[in-house]
Amino acid sequence: MTRPAPIRVVLADDERMVRTALRAILSAEPDLEVVGEAATGAEAVSVVRDLRPDVVLMDVRMPEVDGIRATEQILATVDEPPRIVVVTTFENDSYVYDALRAGAAGFLLKRADADALVQAVRLVARSDSLLFPAAVRTLATEHARAHPAPPEWAAKLTGREREVLRHMAEGLTNAEIARRMEVGPATVKSHVAAVLAKTGTRDRTQAVIAAYEAAFLNAG
Amino acid sequence: MTRPAPIRVVLADDERMVRTALRAILSAEPDLEVVGEAATGAEAVSVVRDLRPDVVLMDVRMPEVDGIRATEQILATVDEPPRIVVVTTFENDSYVYDALRAGAAGFLLKRADADALVQAVRLVARSDSLLFPAAVRTLATEHARAHPAPPEWAAKLTGREREVLRHMAEGLTNAEIARRMEVGPATVKSHVAAVLAKTGTRDRTQAVIAAYEAAFLNAG
DNA sequence: ATCCGCCTCCGCCGGACGGGGGAGGACGGC
């Protein structure tokens, strides 16, 4: 059984002690190799560019350039970028969301024990398969709110009526909508009336509310 | 060095072949022990209740009760419930969101290789620390949309004006708001006018749109 | 060939809305 190439790891954290501790933990594993360290976000970017590691453990709070920006920069400028694991202290830290958006492959809590740490590094190195924490759960519920089952009336609206509703939801008056759609104001009034009837609302404000609640603007 | 207790795993999948394959992979690891199997969601619930495993690998698609419901039921009815890893085929499967909401500790792709599988089980068993896939990234961007920085005008609104705006966003007319707030219609008009001025909008519809865009209704 | 849905318009009307004033009272800070 030949020994495969070790997983090359870079540590980015402004506190030397943290880096030392992480290095000690990871170096104890034969399949992990800490190839570099960085104390700032900017340094992290250049170190990664030079050493091309497989995994980066990136602290969020760092001087000059924080971990989020560093992550963005690495993913944007390095080709075949490493998997970046953002390290944070609190699970509900808003940095978590930023990290996800920035393209982090995952994140770790600082209180994670040594075992979890090395397993996380291994997993993310060969990743594809993934896992989640409580913080993300709130995201899922938000997602549910943002994507409700499209209400019955959505299907009943004709093309023109949809257009008009979309324009209403932009805050346009009937006259403006008429100009925008290159039709007469009376035509717009007809469509508006149809929209109100089909949505079961009594005025344009309620119709716009219904559109927002149905996340109508996301579709089509 | 004493051997710690193995991680007890239950497999829930309606296809026998899949269960056999998973069992083969996991049993090869000395620290993992497959203690039970289930072919349906309902069976999974009772098996978990009896065997109290540390981790459950739960397929999403199963006869009778699907994996999501089974997950919900287990987490709701079993105390000290196991970590449940939902197994799915496609990363963008909408089941992923449902799984998160249901309280799954994570999810795995069926195409994950054996190594990733066992590492995921180990990680989730001692979890707390976690990682993410591309699917969740969309959640993060949604989160950003749902929680924009509160606009400047939000701070300028007086208490009454906030109230009025909230009622406007419910689709009430000035007269209705007046009744609701137990003040005169003229008072409501004043507040509405103030809201329009401060939000920089010209009519109630635009004000309501501004409120929605600012996620004004979430706050306060 | 006929019917039905959709799009396009018209006029009329009452009511709601928004703009422009102004005014009085309560409350708290300076």
Added chain:
DNA sequence: GCCGTCCTCCCCCGTCCGGCGGAGGCGGAT
């Protein structure tokens, strides 16, 4: 005590909105 802010309410007026009824054309379905 004075001033500023907020809440309360009043007037008038022009505009826009929504409800109602009607109408013509056009294209697809049957």
